[in-house]
Amino acid sequence: MSAIAVTGSSGRLGRMLVPMLTLAGHDVRTMSRRDGAGDHTVDLRTGRGLDEALRGVETVVHLATSNGSADTTMTRTLTAATERSQTSHLVLLSIVGVDRIPLAYYRHKLAAEQIVLNSRTPATVLRATQFHELLDAFFHAQRRLPLRLAPALPVQPIAARDVAQRITALVAQLPAGRQPDLGGPQQITWSEASALWGAAHRPRQRSITIRVPGATARAIRDGHGLVPGPAHGELSYTDHVRAAAEQADGER
Ligand SMILES: NC(=O)c1ccc[n+]([C@@H]2O[C@H](COP(=O)([O-])OP(=O)(O)OC[C@H]3O[C@@H](n4cnc5c(N)ncnc54)[C@H](OP(=O)(O)O)[C@@H]3O)[C@@H](O)[C@H]2O)c1
16 A cells, blocks of 8 residues: 555544545555644645655645635645655545635635646546535534524535545545545535534524625525535435534533
């Protein structure tokens, strides 16, 4: 099995992916900007520590994100390093709709895709919809407010575990360019997701549906953040929330 370096290994998805890759028999190298938080201390904005982290590595899975404009720079720094190294496969995770939804963050994510696909390092690019864990964080952040706000916009959340499973399959294959998009098994609205989350975690907090104006909301309402078709992740948001509530009950 091969040596795999994972950027963003301390993030929501990275924490699920690393044990899965290890279980699949790979020699996994983790990276973080924080000393001691990964096998290698790496800052993708500056490239500090990157060449050392990629030494002897065949595959790089790029999950690091600034959740903002630095994603373009970080990806350019990474591809320059993979081209200097022995890396034979670079896998990037991106977001469904980055080419159709006019969010500034998505513009940088789309640029990152293009940098990776145009790099001399052979690449695979997968787009996924929002993770269950991202929705949870959005609702959890509002837990102490009297009301919980959620937009009347569609979403097709997917378990980070299901995305990690797909990436584990992709690293075992040859570089294959852009892959079919990956979404969750259930299309709901953020306000429906809020009701599900609230029933499990904050039954007394009211959930308020808000209407969001503007071009970004229109593109999301038009379904550009969704993945039509049958072949998607296994765990629905409904089942994810139910399982989390049962676990919390069990721990009380
Ligand atoms: N969350 C979603 O719903 C979702 C949906 C579809 C696609 N995606 C994509 O999936 C990927 C992973 O998302 P996530 O939610 O797991 O991310 P996350 O939890 O926000 O984690 C971001 C990671 O990036 C690392 N990072 C940030 N700046 C860095 C820098 N300058 N140098 C090196 N590492 C840096 C952080 O590591 P340290 O802080 O330890 O340095 C952290 O591990 C991202 O590319 C994201 O765009 C996410």
